[in-house]
Amino acid sequence: MQFLVHTDKTSLWISLASITFNPVAWNIVAQNEYKNKTITRMFGGNARYGCYFLTLLIFSFGILRDSLYHRALLHQPQTPGLLPAPFDTLVPAVLFVLGQVFVVTSTWALGITGTFLGDYFGILMDARVEGFPFNVLRDPMYVGSTMSFAATALWYERSAGLLITLYVYIVYVIALRFEGPFTDMIYAKRAEEKKLKST
Numbered sequence: 001m002q003f004l005v006h007t008d009k010t011s012l013w014i015s016l017a018s019i020t021f022n023p024v025a026w027n028i029v030a031q032n033e034y035k036n037k038t039i040t041r042m043f044g045g046n047a048r049y050g051c052y053f054l055t056l057l058i059f060s061f062g063i064l065r066d067s068l069y070h071r072a073l074l075h076q077p078q079t080p081g082l083l084p085a086p087f088d089t090l091v092p093a094v095l096f097v098l099g100q101v102f103v104v105t106s107t108w109a110l111g112i113t114g115t116f117l118g119d120y121f122g123i124l125m126d127a128r129v130e131g132f133p134f135n136v137l138r139d140p141m142y143v144g145s146t147m148s149f150a151a152t153a154l155w156y157e158r159s160a161g162l163l164i165t166l167y168v169y170i171v172y173v174i175a176l177r178f179e180g181p182f183t184d185m186i187y188a189k190r191a192e193e194k195k196l197k198s199t
Contacts, residue, residue, distance in 0.1 A: 004077040005160040012160065015072035018065040019168055023175035026058055030120040031182060040121060047121040048113070055116035069164065073153065076160035083154060096151035102144030105133045115141070119186050142172040 006012070033039050039050035083091055107115045109131060113123045133140035149168050153161020 004079050005163055006076055009072070009075045011068070011072040011075045012164075015065075015068045015164060016167060018061075018068045019164070019171055022058070022061055022065055023171055023179075025061075026054075026117065027175060027178050027182075029054065030117040033117075034120040034182075034186065047123055051113050051116060051118045051121045051123060054121075055112055058116055069149065069161075070152065072164070073156050073158045073161050076158045078157045079159040080157055082157050082159060082162075088154070088157070092151040092154035095147050095154070099144040099147030099151060102133050102137065102140040102147070106140040106144070109134065119183055124187065124190055139172075139176060142176065146172060 029039075033050070033054075037047075039054060040047045043049040043053065082088065109129045110125070112118070113121070114125050114129070119125070133144075137143050146165060146169050149165040150162065153159075153165055
C-alpha cells in the first residue's frame with residue numbers, strides 16, 4: 001500500500017488554512033471579548049446576543065471548514081487498502097458515529113453559551129459539567145471532531161486525509177493550551193470574588 005499525498009493541490013493548503021483559522025481566530029476573538037467586550041458593545045451591552053452572534057460565526061465557519069476538507073480529499077488520490085474489507089466501511093462508520101455522539105452530547109450538556117465561549121462573555125455555568133461525555137473524555141468536542149475527520153479520510157480512502165487529521169489533532173492540542181488555562185482563570189476569578197463577598 002502506497003501512502004499518497006499530492007502537495008501541489010491548492011485545495012489541500014486551503015483546507016489546512018481553514019483548520020488553523022478556526023481555533024486560532026475564536027481564541028483571539030474570545031479573549032478580546034473578555035478583556036474589551038467588543039462584541040457585547042456591538043449588541044448594545046447584551047452579552048447573550050453577542051454570544052449567539054459568535055455562535056453563528058463559529059458554526060458557519062465550521063461548516064465551511066468541513067466543506068473545504070471534503071473538497072481537498074476529493075482532489076487527492078485514492079489509497080485502496082487503507083483498511084481491509086469489511087473494516088474499510090465498518091471502522092469509519094463507527095468512528096464517525098462515535099465522534100458525532102461526543103460532539104452532540106457535549107453541546108447538549110453545555111448548552112449553546114457553554115459550548116460557544118459564553119464564559120468569555122461573562123455567562124458562566126453554575127458548576128462544572130461532569131456527566132457524559134465529560135465523564136469519559138476531558139475535551140469530547142475536540143476528540144469527536146478529530147474522530148470525524150479520520151472517519152471521513154478512511155471512508156474515502158484518502159491517505160492525505162489521515163495526515164490532515166493528524167494536523168487537526170495538533171492544532172486542537174495547541175488551542176487547548178491557550179483555551180484551558182484562560183477558562184480556568186475566569187472561573188477562579190469568579191470563585192475569588194464570591195469568597196470576598198462572603199467575608
